Amino acid sequence: MNSQVIKVGMLGGTFDPIHHGHLRSALEVREALGLDRLHMIPAPQPPLRGVPQVSAEQRLALLKTGIGATPGLYADCRELRRAGPSYSIDTLAELRAEYGEQARLVMIIGFDAFLRLPQWHRAGDLLSLAHLVVMARPGYQAPWPEELNELVGSFEVEGANSLMQRPSGGVLMLTLPSMMAISATYIRERLSEGKSVRYLLPEAVEEAIQEKGFYQHFSQHDE
Ligand SMILES: Nc1ncnc2c1ncn2[C@@H]1O[C@H](COP(=O)(O)OP(=O)(O)OP(=O)(O)O)[C@@H](O)[C@H]1O
Ligand SMILES: O=C(O)c1ccc[n+]([C@@H]2O[C@H](COP(=O)([O-])O)[C@@H](O)[C@H]2O)c1
Numbered sequence: 001m002n003s004q005v006i007k008v009g010m011l012g013g014t015f016d017p018i019h020h021g022h023l024r025s026a027l028e029v030r031e032a033l034g035l036d037r038l039h040m041i042p043a044p045q046p047p048l049r050g051v052p053q054v055s056a057e058q059r060l061a062l063l064k065t066g067i068g069a070t071p072g073l074y075a076d077c078r079e080l081r082r083a084g085p086s087y088s089i090d091t092l093a094e095l096r097a098e099y100g101e102q103a104r105l106v107m108i109i110g111f112d113a114f115l116r117l118p119q120w121h122r123a124g125d126l127l128s129l130a131h132l133v134v135m136a137r138p139g140y141q142a143p144w145p146e147e148l149n150e151l152v153g154s155f156e157v158e159g160a161n162s163l164m165q166r167p168s169g170g171v172l173m174l175t176l177p178s179m180m181a182i183s184a185t186y187i188r189e190r191l192s193e194g195k196s197v198r199y200l201l202p203e204a205v206e207e208a209i210q211e212k213g214f215y216q217h218f219s220q221h222d223e
Pocket of ligand 1: 012013014015016020021022025108109110111112113135136137179180181182183184185186
C-alpha cells in the first residue's frame with residue numbers, strides 16, 4: 001500500500017458521558033489499525049434513542065476533557081452543526097469528501113450498536129463509504145441475527161492488513177486487549193444514586209460532572 005495514504009477512523013457516540021470503555025477502545029483500535037487520526041464524534045440526536053438530557057455541547061466538552069492531549073484522538077464537533085437526527089451516513093460522506101477517495105475510512109462501532117445496524121438510516125450504503133470495524137463488548141456476542149448477514153456477510157475480512165488494502169467496503173470483527181464492561185448507562189445510574197464512579201471514567205470528567213451537577217436524575221435512554 002502507498003504509505004502516503006491516510007487512514008482515518010470515526011467513532012460516533014452519544015458519549016453521555018464519555019468513559020474509559022470508549023477511550024481505551026479508541027486508543028487500542030487506533031493502534032490495531034494503524035490509524036493516523038480517530039475522530040470521536042458526539043451525536044446531538046442519536047437516531048435510535050431519546051434526546052439525551054445533557055446537551056450536545058456539554059457532552060462535547062466532557063469528551064474534550066476526557067481525550068485531553070491523547071495523540072491521534074480528536075473530539076469532532078461536526079454533528080453539532082447539523083439539524084435533525086445524527087445519521088452516520090451523512091458524517092461518513094463529509095469525512096470522505098474531506099479526506100478524498102483513496103483515504104482508508106473506518107467506521108468503528110461496538111457489538112451492541114452492530115446488532116441494531118439494520119435499523120440505521122441507509123444501512124446498505126454505509127460500506128460504500130467506509131470500512132466497518134466492530135469491537136467486541138462484554139455481554140454481547142455472536143451469533144448475530146440473520147438479517148445482519150445481508151449487510152455484512154460477504155464483506156468480512158481476516159485482519160487489519162487486508163482491510164487497509166482498499167478505501168472502504170470491508171468488515172472486521174475485533175476483540176481488543178482491554179475489553180471493558182463499562183457503560184454510560186451504569187455511570188448515569190450510579191451518579192443518580194450518589195454512588196462513586198471513580199475509575200470508570202477520567203477523573204477530570206468526573207470532576208466536571210460533579211461541578212455541573214449532571215446525572216443527578218437517572219436517564220435510561222430508552223427509545
Ligand atoms: N465499554 C465499551 N467497549 C467497547 N465499545 C463501547 C464501549 N462502550 C461504548 N462502546 C461503543 O462506543 C460507541 C458509543 O457508545 P455510547 O456513547 O452509546 O456509550 P454506551 O456506554 O454504550 O452508552 P449507553 O449505556 O448510554 O447506551 C458505540 O458504538 C458503543 O457500542
Ligand atoms: O445513522 C443511523 O441511522 C444511526 C443509528 C443509530 C446510531 N447511529 C450512530 O451510532 C453511534 C452510537 O449510537 P448510540 O445510540 O449507540 O450511542 C452514534 O454516532 C449514532 O449517531 C447512527
